[in-house]
Amino acid sequence: MATGISERGEPLFLEFFYFLRKQGLPVTAREWLVFVEALAKGLCAADLYRFYAIARATLIKSEKHYDLFDQCFAHYFAGATAPHGFAKALDEWLKTPIPAPQLSPEEMAMLEKHSLEELKEMFEERLKEQNERHDGGNRWIGTGGTSPFGHGGQNPAGIRVGGGGGGRTAVQVAAKRRFKDYRNDLVLDTRQIGMALRRLRRLGRDGVASEVDIDQTIDATARNAGDIEVVLAPPRENRLKVLLLMDVGGSMDPFAFLVSRLFSAAHKASHFREFHSFYFHNCVYDHVYRDARLHDRMSSDELMRWLQPETRLIFVGDAHMAPYELTAPYGAIDYWQQNESTGRDWLKRYASHFRKSAWLNPIGQRYWRHPSISIIKDIFPMYELTLEGLEDAIRELG
């Protein structure tokens, strides 16, 4: 046992490696070799708990994967932890979770909190009623969703299906699922969007000169016949300004949650020099609005005078409307807009004023053949409002 390899031999661990990969953990061969090296040095000394700790430290590089790793470990080294009977079939359902909605603390509080007894009763009742796999929603057992049953979802008083609890042996500790709050494969959360937005920056020198500019100093000193002349330059900082224009109301309502998340992430991204956001309904015309209820308006002309072409423009909207709203004068859906220029002309003015812009669309790409969407797609580079799309858009804007 000095090498830390059990009597079942090395293949046991290799099997474990493939098991982890099969469960979707991004363990690489390189990391595996590090793990084996640690075992070969006799670090775990035949103690399963230490073995667990070493495996986790060498193989898993994000707390987001701790939960899955714990489950895998518990499963692999103790056999199935899933309860007997139909719960086993249930476990099968639960293996491939779909994205769960992320609830704000407020929403969490709003969800009714059942007592454990109530939950158990409801659980059994629903098992009787339910006869197929179910994802999302707020009632059935399955993955995602806000029902108190199942996993990958959120309910403050939920029953977990599968897993165990108890003492301090490695398998039991692993089975406790202490890290399930850190998972993020299930949701597109504010932090992810924030991370993506952070990539949006342009470093430049502006402001108070407080750093020595070596090249300039040498140059100035040489010109000064060797008498030192120190030249200062402002430190590098992000000077990117961002303008976010958001479609509200009507067909955008189903996406309100997603958009508000992007909005709050953008607001929190404190690294922009300036961040401005305005609202519009369906398309921008003579005015944009400071508030989502479209009361406090500002003229588009004024906006473009105020914000220089360097400002990055991000539109968020489904671009889904009647084509005349884009192509006809006075075509705005809201009567009071009274637009002399067509929506398309306004969009083109925005596109030509701002040097770099992008349109984020919560509607999936396969529906982009809709007439109004294709018109707008010709004016602005359009991306899906997903993490991937956002990253592409940011590359375009960067």
Next chain:
Amino acid sequence: MFTNFTGTDDYIASVELQEAVNVALALERPLIVKGEPGTGKTLLAEAIAKGLNQPLHTWHVKSTSRAMDGLYIYDAVQRLQDSRFGDKDVGDIRQYIRFGALGTAFRAEASSVVLIDEIDKADLEFPNDLLHELDRMSFTVNETGDVHTAKSRPLVLITSNNEKELPDAFLRRCIFHFIAFPEQDLMARIVRVHHPNVREALVQEAIARFYWLRNLPDLRKAPSTSELIDWIGALVKGGVKESELADRVPYLGTLIKKEQDLETLARFQKRRGR
């Protein structure tokens, strides 16, 4: 040699953390420690250095830090300045090379501990720029062509607050540990280390109250370990008795730092009072 880190008298480490440190020591690989603020990531480096009885070189990363800064800085301005007076040999570039934390550790005869604190504060590319140097534990001073290779590889501890994702290539080369928020019994031991002479009853009651507060569902910024320790310090100085903690939270300002959270707490206390 010390190859078994078990925490120190004033630093309590979980088994997982101990193992992570030991693996990093044995395999001579950098250790990344992640965790929410106030879970003792920076203190860990001091504890390891103390445990190993080795010097600690700290590099506080800032948003403007470049990977090169940790190795060395070439002080061109000083050299230019000296060139005016001729009292130093400006032909000798070596005297204008200032070594950073990593550079110093690589050049030292004995091994040491290097703390790269809050690596996620820097540019996204920053960790990648360090890959080669951390792998080889050696670097070249471009100005002189000198190659410095570590004689005994230092333990490099890297902390991250999770502000930015670290690149995969970087993570693959490191040992990783996430410091989870301590559970109540571990917390009691941590508090004991900082307040050895406080009455047990007060500590228990304060910890219970702290976890109650931390688990309020609507809290925007939950209080951390270091805030709990400060709070207990305040309770002791203020002569607060454990019985007084039952229905109010004295010196709330040490635990709750956000206006909204104070409102949340007021709401919950009202409900509790009923």
